[in-house]
Structures are given as structure tokens and as C-alpha cells.
Amino acid sequence: MDSRDIEKWRVKLDSYANVEDGVEYWLARDLMEPMGYTRWENFAEVVKRAKVSCETNKTPVDSHFRDTTKMVTAGVAARAVKDYKLTRYACYLIAQNGDSNKQEIALAQAYFAVQTRRQELIEQRFAEIQRLQARHSLSDSEKQLSGIAFKRGVDSKGFAIIKSKGDEALFGGKSTAEMKQQLGVSKSSALADRLADVLIKAKDLTNSMTAFNAEEHDLYGLDQIKQEHVENNTSVRGSLIDRGIVPENLPPAEDTKKLERRVKADEKKLKEGTDGFTDPQGRLDL
Structure with missing residues (x-):
């Protein structure tokens, strides 16, 4: 739009x-x-x-x-x-x-x-909300994939390996830790919080593809699911590069955690700044 x-x-x-x-x-x-x-x-x-x-x-x-x-x-x-x-x-x-x-x-x-109707503020907030929606969707698809993996013989350590190998495939051989260092992400924070929107959506897509194929093709165990996830990330990386987007070269985006806190703070201001259908004494004007 x-x-x-x-x-x-x-x-x-x-x-x-x-x-x-x-x-x-x-x-x-x-x-x-x-x-x-x-x-x-x-x-x-x-x-x-x-x-x-x-x-x-x-x-x-x-x-x-x-x-x-x-x-x-x-x-x-x-x-x-x-x-x-x-x-x-x-x-x-x-x-x-x-x-x-x-x-x-x-x-x-x-x-x-937004209390004002200025066009640029609406466009900015629209972009921020879409970024948060994409990040939440990625969290959901990761939970879905982890649930499927656990049912198919992969423990938490194995799932961490699947995620790590998927990142290496998406970022041209760079590990999750290397990408965190490049984007200025702390060790305790999620890499996805600072990724560009297109990469958040790319990771969401690869999670969904791996989850689907794990069940569709009855994949079981660390090796099979890891290989599927690597292939999906490699495929998505290829599509991005074909369109001139090199995942590891994109600059960091605003931290989604900070963005979410700001949006919630603005929501609180909105709540406190609207008196609703009440008069100063708090009576409903029916």
C-alpha cells in the first residue's frame, strides 16, 4: 500500500x-x-x-x-x-x-x-505496527517449528543447532553470533529484533516451510530436520539475492523490543488522554 x-x-x-x-x-x-x-x-x-x-x-x-x-x-x-x-x-x-x-x-x-491526522505520522506508525506484526509472526512460527521438532526426536540443544545452521545458510556462512556482532546485538538478545523487515519475513517463511515439510515428508531426528531447514534458508537466500537483496549486507533496523515499548507507551497516553462520553463529574451523558 x-x-x-x-x-x-x-x-x-x-x-x-x-x-x-x-x-x-x-x-x-x-x-x-x-x-x-x-x-x-x-x-x-x-x-x-x-x-x-x-x-x-x-x-x-x-x-x-x-x-x-x-x-x-x-x-x-x-x-x-x-x-x-x-x-x-x-x-x-x-x-x-x-x-x-x-x-x-x-x-x-x-x-x-495518533492524536494528529498528519499523513506522515500515520505512515510511520503503520510501518512500525507492520514491523511488530512481522516479528510476532516470526516468534509464532518458531514456536510451531520447535513443537514439531520436539515431537520428532529433536531436543532443545538440537533445535538450537537447527536454528544456527539455518542462519548460516541465510546469511552466506555467517553464524548467528557473527551477525549479532555485526548488527550490534547483545549476546542475550534475539538477532531477529534488529533485522530488516524483509529478513524477519524471510525467517518466518523458512520456519513455516520447514514445519510443513517435516510433517508432510515425515522427517525425523536432528539430521533430517536440520537439512530441510538449511535447504529452505538456502532457497530463500537465493530468491533474495536474485532481487538484489544480500541478507548479511543489510543494515540493522530499530530494535523491536524498544519499538514495542514505545508503542505501548503511546497507547497509555492515548488511554489517559481520552475522557470518553463522560462529563467532568464522570456521569454518562445518556
Whole structure:
């Protein structure tokens, strides 16, 4: 998605904003389609999860999620359907609880996280959220691969060898330790935290390929699974180099751990900076 697409999407979200007694809000049914959902039943489940998150964060749910109705026309008949008035914070929580595979969800997180609507800030936060999503996906695929490996006769020491040999194949013979030193990563930190986004996704892909083939071809033991992982990393490396991307030559990217802390701090500011549908005395304006 390029800058022009993001700008069109931002303008659309801007057009749905309303103001009630000085409080900016959006209607859930207006946001459903821009967030990548076509069925209200599915989107309503996301809203429910967001309300639970709000309660878990010890924030009054009714201050950010206001029940309302909307009139819709079917043929010549009109009927009232359930809807919600949502503060900016409520919208952010909905985006957090949406399908992370939808590009619109990452955009929504970026849009509602920033208090200003400046295009460049939305683009920056969108890129940051996508980087964090990629890193989380890599963690998930690594856990999946380790689980499969353990069931197929590989212990924790053996799995560490599989990961290490995979890195050597991806980085042209350079070990994990050598890449950490090159990128300025401490021994106790994960190499992936400082890798460029394209390499995080590359490692995620090789994990998924190895996990799939280990089960598909009934691979067993350290040697067979290690060989499969090395071949997959070698294949992915070849594809990257064919497109002019040399994995070991890419510069370090921002530490995902630091990035996640900053995003969470911004989320806290967002939470504290929105009063919701309440007056100074804390009463709901029903």
C-alpha cells in the first residue's frame, strides 16, 4: 500500500468522524468496511473483544463504547439495527483485536493511535505496527517449528543447532553470533529484533516451510530436520539475492523490543488522554 492509498483511506476515516459535546467519536458500522470486514456479525465479535480489553485495562467500558442504533433500509422497509458510538481509544482497541492479517487493521491501529491526522505520522506508525506484526509472526512460527521438532526426536540443544545452521545458510556462512556482532546485538538478545523487515519475513517463511515439510515428508531426528531447514534458508537466500537483496549486507533496523515499548507507551497516553462520553463529574451523558 503506497502513500496515495493510505491518504485515501485516511480521508475516508476522517469523513466518518463525529463530535458530540466536544468528544470525537465514530460509529462501528461506518468503520466495519474500512477495517476490512464485510459482515456485521464478524465485526461485532471484534467489538466484543475490544470491550473486554477495555475492561482488562481498568477503563470504564461505557465511557468509550456507547450503545446506539442505526436505521437501515431493505427494499421499502426501514428498521433499526444495533450500532456503537466509539471514542478514538475504543476504535484503537477494536483495531488491536481485529484480524492482524488484514492490512486495514494495521492502518486503523496507526490512524487511531495518533492524536494528529498528519499523513506522515500515520505512515510511520503503520510501518512500525507492520514491523511488530512481522516479528510476532516470526516468534509464532518458531514456536510451531520447535513443537514439531520436539515431537520428532529433536531436543532443545538440537533445535538450537537447527536454528544456527539455518542462519548460516541465510546469511552466506555467517553464524548467528557473527551477525549479532555485526548488527550490534547483545549476546542475550534475539538477532531477529534488529533485522530488516524483509529478513524477519524471510525467517518466518523458512520456519513455516520447514514445519510443513517435516510433517508432510515425515522427517525425523536432528539430521533430517536440520537439512530441510538449511535447504529452505538456502532457497530463500537465493530468491533474495536474485532481487538484489544480500541478507548479511543489510543494515540493522530499530530494535523491536524498544519499538514495542514505545508503542505501548503511546497507547497509555492515548488511554489517559481520552475522557470518553463522560462529563467532568464522570456521569454518562445518556
